[in-house]
Amino acid sequence: MSSEPVIAVRGVSKSYRVYNHPLQRLLSRFTGSCIGRHKEFHALRDVSFDVHKGETVGILGRNGSGKSTLLQIICGIRQPTTGTVSVKGRVSALLELGSGFHPEYTGRENIFLQGSVVGLDRAEIIARFDDIAAFADIGEYIDQPVHTYSSGMFLRLAFAVGIAVEPDILILDEALAVGDAAFQAKCFRKIGMLKEGGVAILFVSHSTEQISRLCDSAILLDDGALICRGDTDKTIREYLPRLFEVADSRSRQPDPSDVASCYRYDLGAAEAFCHRPGYCPTEHRWGTHDARIVDFSITLTSEDAASQEPRLKQMRVELVIRFFREVLYPIYGITLKTKDGIALFGTNSTEIGQKNSVPVRSQSPGTEVRICFGLSLPLCAGAYLLSVGVVDASCEGLVPLDRRYDSILIEVAYPPALQGMVDMNPSFSYIAH
Structure with a gap:
C-alpha cells in the first residue's frame, strides 16, 4: 500500500442555510442574509x-449522518x-442509481x-x-431508452x-443494494480484481x-x-448501537435513587455468562439492560461419536x-458467523414461534426465563462466533434490551478433510455402464 494517500480529506465541514419560508430565502439572496431568517x-x-x-474503506452511518455529502x-x-x-487519479463514482444518465x-x-x-475519447469508448x-x-x-429500464438494469449498466x-479511485454509494444475486456476485468479484490492481475503493453500505x-x-x-x-470489526461494533439509538452499555451508570436500577446492577455482578467455556472476552455488549442475558450453555452433538470422522x-x-x-x-435472537464476519445463519423466537405455534410469553420485573434454540x-x-440478544417489540420499533x-x-475440529464452512456430507461412486 502506498504511503502517499490518493484521497486526503482535511478538516472538511459542510453547512447549509435552512429557511422556514421561500420568501426568506429570496430576501436573503437580495440582502446578503441581513433579512431572511x-x-x-x-x-x-x-x-x-x-x-x-x-x-478499500467502508463508510458506515445512519441515514442523514453525512455519508452521501x-x-x-x-x-x-x-x-x-x-x-x-x-484527490489523485481518475475517479469513477456510482453515487445514485442512474445519476448522470440521460433518460431519453x-x-x-x-x-x-x-x-x-x-475523459475518454470516442476511440477509447469504442x-x-x-x-x-x-x-x-x-x-x-x-x-432502448434508459427510462424504460428497471432498477436492476440501471445498476448493471452504471456499474x-x-x-x-x-x-x-472507485466510489460506491449503496450501488449494490439492488440487482439479482448473480450480478451482485459478479460485481464483488470485479471489486476484488480492482482492489488487487491497486484501485482505491470507498464503499458505502448499511450491510x-x-x-x-x-x-x-x-x-x-x-x-x-x-x-x-x-x-x-471495531467500527461495526460502534455503529450497531447507534443504528438503534441506544447508548453503549459501558457508558450506562445506575441511578442510586432508583431502587430497580440498583437491583439491576447488583444482579449483574452475579452473572455466570463470562465464566462459561467458549465465552469470548472481546464481545461487544450494548442495550438498555432492562433485561440481561446472564448465562448460556452450548451443546454440540455429532451424527456418530464413534465414527472416525464424526x-x-x-x-x-x-x-x-x-x-x-x-x-x-420479548424477542430472543441468535446469529452465527465466521470469524471474519460472514453471517451463516440467524433467526429469532418470533420467526420460529410463528412456524411452530409457540406463543409469546410476556415477562414481569424480577422474572428469569430459560430458553433454547435447537x-x-x-x-x-x-x-465460529455466536451473537445472542433480546429485544422489546412491545412498543413502536424494536428496543434492544441486551445484545451480546x-x-x-x-470451535469445530472435524471433519478435517473437508473444505469450506458447511459439511454437505458428500459421497462418490462410479456408475457402471
Missing part, C-alpha cells in the same frame, strides 16, 4: 482521513464550506456520454464498448461503465456483512462527525435471561 444545518463537521492506493465533496460535485480535499438516451448512447464525462455491454448483460435493451473506465467482507478498514459518521476510523449434526443453545421491567413482547447445523472444521455481539466462540 435561517438556521445553519451542519451536514459534515471537521472530517479528516486518508485513503491509500489499493485500500462526503462522497459528493470528494467527487467534486459539492464544495466544502471549510477544509480541503485532495439509449443505453448505448449513455455509455458514450458517461465515457466522455470521465474499444471498451463490447466489454461494457457484456458485463452489463442487458441484451437488446442496450438500444459496467464505472469499472470500464479503469479508475484509480455490515458486506463492509466486513470487502473492506480493509472502515469509517463511522454520526451527525456529520467522524466517530472512529480504523479496524472494520459430523456435527445438532447444536443446542440455552440462554438465561433476567428481566427488570415488564416486557409484553439447530441442525453441519459445520466444517473451523472457529460475538460473545461465544464455537
